[in-house]
Amino acid sequence: xxxxxxxxxxxxxxxxxxxxxxxxxxxxxxxxxxxxxxxxxxxxxxxxxxxxxxxxxxxxxxxxxxxxxxxxxxxxxxxxxxxxxxxxxxxxxxxxxxxxxxxxxxxxxxxxxxxxxxxxxxxxxxxxxxxxxxxxxxxxxxxxxxxxxxxxxxxxxxxxxxxxxxxxxxxxxxxxxxxxxxxxxxxxxxxxxxxxxxxxxxxxxxxxxxxxxxxxxxxxxxxxxxxxxxxxxxxxxxxxxxxxxxxxxxxxxxxxxxxxxxxxxxxxxxxxxxxxxxxxxxxxxxxxxxxxxxxxxxxxxxxxxxxxxxxxxxx
Numbered sequence: 411x412x413x414x415x416x417x418x419x420x421x422x423x424x425x426x427x428x429x430x431x432x433x434x435x436x437x438x439x440x441x442x443x444x445x446x447x448x449x450x451x452x453x454x455x456x457x458x459x460x461x462x463x464x465x466x467x468x469x470x471x472x473x474x475x476x477x478x479x480x481x482x483x484x485x486x487x488x489x490x491x492x493x494x495x496x497x498x499x500x501x502x503x504x505x506x507x508x509x510x511x512x513x514x515x516x517x518x519x520x521x522x523x524x525x526x527x528x529x530x531x532x533x534x535x536x537x538x539x540x541x542x543x544x545x546x547x548x549x550x551x552x553x554x555x556x557x558x559x560x561x562x563x564x565x566x567x568x569x570x571x572x573x574x575x576x577x578x579x580x581x582x583x584x585x586x587x588x589x590x591x592x593x594x595x596x597x598x599x600x601x602x603x604x605x606x607x608x609x610x611x612x613x614x615x616x617x618x619x620x621x622x623x624x625x626x627x628x629x630x631x632x633x634x635x636x637x638x639x640x641x642x643x644x645x646x647x648x649x650x651x652x653x654x655x656x657x658x659x660x661x662x663x664x665x666x667x668x669x670x671x672x673x674x675x676x677x678x679x680x681x682x683x684x685x686x687x688x689x690x691x692x693x694x695x696x697x698x699x700x701x702x703x704x705x706x707x708x709x710x711x712x713x714x715x716x717x718x719x720x721x722x723x724x725x
Contacts, residue, residue, distance in 0.1 A: 413510035414703040415470035419459030422704040422711075425473065433507070433514045440491055440515045441483035445529035447508040447721040448476040449703075449710045450537050450566065456503060457707065464504050473703065474508030474721065475500040477515070478523055478532035488517045490675075496523040500536035500673050509703050509721060521678030524685040527692060534566070534692040534718035539681045540671040542570035542621075545643045546578065549667045550619040554579035557637075559610060559617045562624030563599060564590040567645060569693045569717045571621050572597045577689040583617070585610055590716060597691075611635055619643065629654040629666035641665045693717025700724065 411432045416424040435441040453473050456465055465471070478498040481491050491497065499520045501507050507514075523532045545567075546552045558575045562568045563584030575582045576598035584599040591602045603610055611631045618640050620632050625646025632642045633654075639662075642654075647668050654666035684690040697720040698706040706719050 411511040412700060413472045414474070414700060415472045415509075416457055417469045419457065419462060422454070422457070422707040424457065425704040425707065426470075427701045427703070428470075430470065430472065430510065432512045435483055435485050435514045437485040437487040438517050439485050440481050440488060440497065440517060440520060442477060442479040442497060442513050442515055442520075443482050444477050444479040444508065444511060444513050444723050446478045446533035446723055447474045448530075448533045448537075449706050449719040449721065450475060450503070451710065452503045452537075453506075454707045454711055456506070461504070472507045472510050473707075474506055474510075475503045476533045476536045477501065477508045477513055478529040478535075479513070479723075482512075485517075490517060491520065496529075497521065498523040498532045498536060499678060500540075500671075503537075509700060509723075511700075511723060518675060519673040521675045521682060524682045526686055526688075530697050530720040530722050531692040531694055534694050534720055535570075535681055535685070536673065536678065537671055538566035538718060539570045539574075539690070539692070540673065540677055541567045541645060541669055542574045542623075543677060543681060544671055545621050545645075545669045546571060546574055546580075546619065549643050549669060550621070550641045552578050552580055552619060556580045556618040557583070557615070558619045558621070559583045559585065559635075560599075561585045561605075561610070561620065561622045561627055563594045563602065564716050565623055566715070566718045567621075567623040569594075569597060570690065571623055572599050573690040574684065575619075577684055580619075583610070583615070593716065597693075616640070622646075633664055636664045638663060639665075641667060643667045643669055645669055694720045696720070697722050
């Protein structure tokens with residue numbers, strides 16, 4: 411099968427479009443013909459070697475985590491899917507494997523793809539959409555009427571978080587660059603702040619949930635604008651947030667939490683329902699071919715993408 415992989419850590423130039431062995435599904439897995447993937451920052455951070463204590467030195471490594479595709483084979487223990495089903499999910503980023511013509515997926519991690527969007531749009535959903543959903547619903551315990559602030563509202567996680575929060579009837583403040591203010595308002599942002607002009611941590615407004623979707627503000631900076639029982643959630647673990655995150659387990663009051671998305675059928679089904687009811691729309695900035703994954707990584711590394719970057723994988 412065709413795939414994009416690398417043999418050593420480094421720049422995007424290490425990525426090679428090449429022939430690799432097609433994976434074999436185990437008894438509880440699906441073999442999926444991948445139609446699309448997408449780029450997440452963790453993909454190029456792994457490729458650069460920032461997580462090599464976890465990823466190790468077994469090469470070649472196929473890049474990518476998000477997939478949308480068609481089931482071609484099922485293991486003997488699989489009962490909820492059959493060949494021909496269109497599915498979406500994400501693979502463990504540490505292992506990768508999405509930027510390829512075929513991938514294997516655990517049955518418990520997969521769900522039927524939303525019917526009203528393309529494979530490229532569906533592949534933009536899993537990691538970013540689940541991060542937004544699980545942050546707000548599970549860690550933030552979001553309720554109707556809550557005041558929610560999304561830092562990095564125009565990014566992959568941020569665009570989903572704005573829409574998910576509005577679907578849950580929250581009052582949403584987005585933080586992004588000036589050029590994206592009207593766009594975030596179109597997604598449902600009630601108030602949108604230009605981060606270059608306004609520091610939300612110095613404002614008088616207080617929030618029930620602050621989701622730092624880009625990991626640029628610490629709990630210490632955000633604490634003063636949290637409600638007494640407010641929750642700060644970051645997508646990026648950091649030394650500065652370690653102590654407050656640990657104490658959050660034991661003390662009442664303001665909480666600091668870290669989100670690591672979990673792929674599972676029920677949450678992907680929840681996102682599918684939001685998408686099929688037109689409450690959430692995947693935002694795709696650009697779509698690249700499998701042969702252009704290096705260029706897609708380079709664009710992601712600029713930090714200028716609006717929403718997600720999709721990878722279309724030809725049949």
